[in-house]
Amino acid sequence: MASEKEQLISELRRRISNVEPLPEEPDFATSEETLARYLKSRDWKLDEAEKLLRNTIEYRRKTRPLHSDCVWCHDRPGYHSMRQVGFDEVGRPVIYSNFAQAATHRNTMEDSICHVIYLIENAKITMKPGISTWVFIIDCTGMTLNSCNPKLGYGVTQILANHYPERLGMVLCINHSPVFHGVWKAIKVFLHQNTVVKMKMIRSKRKIAQTFSKYFSDELSDWMLAEIKVNKQRPLPRSQACFWNGPSDTGSHDPRGCQSYVAQFIETFPLNSRVPMKRVHKPHPNIVDSLAGNVEIVQASPDEIRERTRAETEAVTCSDSDDEIQDGEHDLTISEEFQIPHDAVHLST
Known part of the structure; x- marks a missing residue:
């Protein structure tokens, strides 16, 4: 029965x-x-x-999300830094983002949703039978309220909850500052408890290394630790700002992802797959552009330079302390334009 x-x-x-x-x-x-x-x-x-x-x-x-693409990244390379970089130990796609790498620090609901849909629809293609969730790693280095705020976070989460339920496996938030803590505090009251417990916030170098070792292979753990370290350099190295390009020297760190992911999905990428006969996994839009040799060359605007300078100034240094930010510590005042509407509905998993 x-x-x-x-x-x-x-x-x-x-x-x-x-x-x-x-x-x-x-x-x-x-x-x-x-x-x-x-x-x-x-x-x-x-x-x-x-x-x-x-x-x-x-x-x-x-x-038609199967045909999604991020025109913002094509028009302004690096508009979003979020990209798939590998898989965890059980085979879930791992998606990494670092605010300091992004070309802009002023995101909207429209561009953020578009980019996330592109990523997760393409991540699904890499998932083996039996795998149904993915893992996000959010490196808050360089985060400002313009690039991540309660209203923006709620809008993206609402799309995922309504149309990609039970897809979120885990979110690892590292190097989080009082800014992110204030944003998270505002968003989590609208989330299902099952979603809240999937968020893990880690600040110390020791805990970050321990957590990566628990969930990731040595290859991906080493790549992540190297990526995080180099993204803290000020000014940000050009090789990291242009993370869609492979390393110029053999053996150097590859910001596109860990070696196995690069070998399987980037080095073998068919350049005529913009309109493929059979769907293939597309990496970050600018990695696709770089492989085709047609990345747009755009000079940073004065506003972008100011935003990047501000983000670098506010960047959090990874601590050796295991202490987490407590509620009430460094309370953040969020302007009305960034607040979640009072009539917003609570979200499911």
Whole structure:
């Protein structure tokens, strides 16, 4: 006899069967993996899961995320630094970002959502059977409220909660400052507790190394520690600001990702895959541009230079202390333009 959860999956599949399949993803709505994720995200409440899944089907039909691309990065190389760099020990894609590397420190909801959708849709292509979640590493070095604030964070999280439920495996936030702590404090009250516990904030060099060793291979751990270290240099080395290019010297640090990821997904990337016959994983948009030899050359504007200087000034030095920032310590005053609307809804996992 089928278990109660199996019965719920079968019933949700039956209810969704009258929905027109997505042309490029005909099995998306009826696959067991999708059905189970949507039910789990709604605590196995059938009506709520059905509503959420129907909304996602129409969202994907309208936005066609399989064709997503980040025009902001193509037009302004390095507009976003977030990129896949490897996999954790169980095979989950690892996505890394560092605010100091970004070409701009003024992000909007539109450009942030676009870039994240591009990354996670392409990360899905690299996931082996049985893997359904991903890992984010947020290096807060160089973070300002213009580049990450409660309103922006809530908007991106809302899209993920509504249309990519139960996809988040873990978030490692490192080198976090009082600015990030204030942003997190404002956002987390709107999140499901299951999401909150997936956030791990780490400040000390010792704990960062221990955490990487726990979840990542030696290869990825070594790459991450090297990447974090060099991204703290002031001024930021050009090789890190132009993280889409491979190293000029053999054996030098490669900011595009760990060696195994680079070998499997960058060095073998087919340059005609912008419109592929078969979907292939696309790395960061500027890595694709660099491989094709058509990265735009753009001079930093006075505003960008001022923002970068400010970010470097406010950068947090990785501490040897294991003490975390406590609630009430360094309370942050957030202007109204960056605040989450008072009528915002609480989000699911």
